[in-house]
Amino acid sequence: MGYSGVRGGMSAILAAEGLVRRARDHAATPWASTEQILLRFRLAVDRIMGEAGLYDEAIAADAFRQAEGDVLEAAHLVRAHRSTLPRLAVSEPVEPAEMVVLRRIVSAHRTPGGPQLLGRTTDYTGRLLERPDGPPPAADDAGAQVPPERTCEQRHPGRFSDLLRELDLLVEHRHGTAADPEPVDVAREPARPPAPRSAVLASMARAETGALVGLWYRSILGPDGAVHEVTLGELRHGRLPLRVIHPHTGNPVVVGVFRATEAEAIEDLDGADEDRTRFDIGYGMCFGHNERKAIAMANLDIAHRRFGDEGSLEQLLLLTTDGLDSGGFLEHLKLPHYVTFRSMMDRKLAGREARGTDDPNPRLPEPFGKEC
């Protein structure tokens, strides 16, 4: 890579930054407070936390404001901030069964054990644009039913996959504690193929949502030749406790609660060397409320388990879905590449000069793209 050092132009750079700050921070409209962003742009905040790999709603909201609503840029800001924080503890493993569900649907079965709890969703609402200039009048809400208080049991429903397991319809992957290695921390060691499943799952949990959905759609449409049935088993959004070991007592203590989305995808096994009398399950989980990401992740998890060592899926998952990786490389194209391009021009001109001579087969420049 060759960049000319960024010299000169400093006053232009400062002025450009000043334009951003003035237009953003002094727009002739009330200040968008952190609380305002948290309550009205919840899904953007959740997406930023997931892609940044840091669960802190207020920080994600502030990044959203600083990035003028650019979610990927906000995730970049939060990940940069995260890298300055000391690592004070490693949490105890989270038990997903402890989730207090705010939403839980099983689209594969009418009575999956426990309630279908729609929670807060517009899944069944027509996409009609509303353009109010303020909150709707309170009278609209007066006739609405107040939902009954949910019981603890309803907030901790059983798992649909457990039902399938009881019916002996699932391939068993649990082989005791011996096959439970320490997970890979993708924030410390970049995962490269071949990677253990924990690295693939962690990479997907932090991936850019759009990139993951795009890759998922590609795997479904099948240009890679691995067409598979897609059934969503279970989808949950809820609160989970975070525990760390207390430095003095050595006992686990709850230090906070975070929201997460969890998905289980059911796969109809049909391969020649697969158990066709059973299903397999793919798993997805990410910070906050981001159903698209969790579902794509669960589907890709099972696709990776089935076809990961055949084609390019693992490589694509690990190397192309990170928003900071891909977005950062794209953004850097805007930095001065004067020297790189100058050398390309020189090679072209040298090639033309060589062609002008009597040499019938002149040495032409190398094609571009080998090193940058």
Place this chain on the structure above:
Amino acid sequence: MSPEAAARRPGQAPTLSPAEVQLVFRAVLEALARPGTPRQLPERPLAELPSALLPVLALSDLATPTCVLENGDRWARTVRTMTSAPMTGPADARLVAVLRQLADGEPVAFRTGSAAAPQDAALVCVRVPEIEAEPAGPGPVWRLEGPGVPGSRLLRVAGLPDGFVSWRDRLGSGFPTGIDLLFVTARGRLAGLPRTTRVGEEVI
């Protein structure tokens, strides 16, 4: 009692605020970038914490093996409690605070990293009674040369055992392996001596 000390619960160990951590980080960065030019650590924590512990407390977390050479284990426990850093012997630590007098010939084996990972070497913070940049008075002095030093610079560090310079030279003989040193006085004056700096011993 300082407001920070008053705000702590009984039994809670003293530590650095996030703002103080950043000030310590900046001072360490500047000290290592310009070897032999003393910097000042933030003053508030010096009333409660040994000055040479501040860089270790600011930089360590659960991924940095850390060692505190002291009489007893009071400050090692503080570092472990406040940062979750794994406490190790001096030979395995990435961050070392030397809070007691080094005996003659004591400089022990510290981690020097490897050619592939020189960043794994130790950063050693040594408490010293006095440091003096460009000293005027007669006595032994170090002449520093290398990156971050335009020409050369004189530095006098008191209270080190004999043979300290040749010991350091031996550790750094396989450059880029070697150790980086910080000298800290009780009042929080801080001078850096990274492994890239060449030290010549003179008497003026």
